[in-house]
Amino acid sequence: MNIGDVADLSGLPAKTIRYYEDIGLVEPLRSANGYRSFRQSDVHKLAFLGRARALGFTIEDCRSLLKLYADTDRASAEVKQIAEEHLDRIDRKIAELTEMRATLSHLVDACAGDHRPDCPILADLAMEEGKTRTARAAD
């Protein structure tokens, strides 16, 4: 199969598939004309990668997961550990964003958003140390 067909099947852009070959995640064969020739197993691997990436696993996680997938003797604990670490990363990120969201949303609510120049958002960003952050007074 050529790269275009694989792109359609796996949902990954051809560019991304070439990149994945570059970094050693897949190793398609080559046809006589120099075109990449993907086996069924390559397509399967790429779909696996697509799903793992969609869950936010890093490329290095994906590399590990593929290796574990290929090793039918692996302990599920190894896989679970990778997934749990990733889950923690996600939780930390969500917490960080949620905190940003809270602060920002206070500020946005406090801002009239009209033609006048007074703006609590800028006031907060420009705030001097030691002065009250009005928009956060409720915290």
Added chain:
Amino acid sequence: MNIGDVADLSGLPAKTIRYYEDIGLVEPLRSANGYRSFRQSDVHKLAFLGRARALGFTIEDCRSLLKLYADTDRASAEVKQIAEEHLDRIDRKIAELTEMRATLSHLVDACAGDHRPDCPILADLAMEEGKTRTARAAD
């Protein structure tokens, strides 16, 4: 003031401050010895940048916000629009992460995490089109 002092005061690494000069966010003076010489206003600007970045604003947002801050005639609506767009980005990101979290957490829960090779996490990632995603059966 030299860069080290400003780094301490603003909480930004010296490296980052140099970078901000590079991309035109601050323009410190220079002493005779070639050292950067920061005015009070530069320190203030950098602290502003630190807070805006901590709220997740992009560098380009920061550039706009600084410009609006300097313009005492701006309409607060302009600031609010930037903040609201950013709030939307945050919300979209949180939603995306929350969805990832849900799927991943299903999978992690379903995985025994022991010495045996059976692993619902890998099974899901490797899933063929058309087969049931056991770990998502509840969706």
Added chain:
DNA sequence: CATAAGGGTTCCATTCACTGGAAGGTCAAC
């Protein structure tokens, strides 16, 4: 036979916001 459309190939640059490191200049203290 020419050529045009629609594949494919490589290689280089760019994104975002820094961060690390090398090689070297400056300054204050001992």
Added chain:
DNA sequence: GTTGACCTTCCAGTGAATGGAACCCTTATG
């Protein structure tokens, strides 16, 4: 005079692609 803490510039790398240029291959049509 030399140590050590500063400072300087410049170059490279991060993650995970993405965009584009320049060029090759295949197939269909005039």
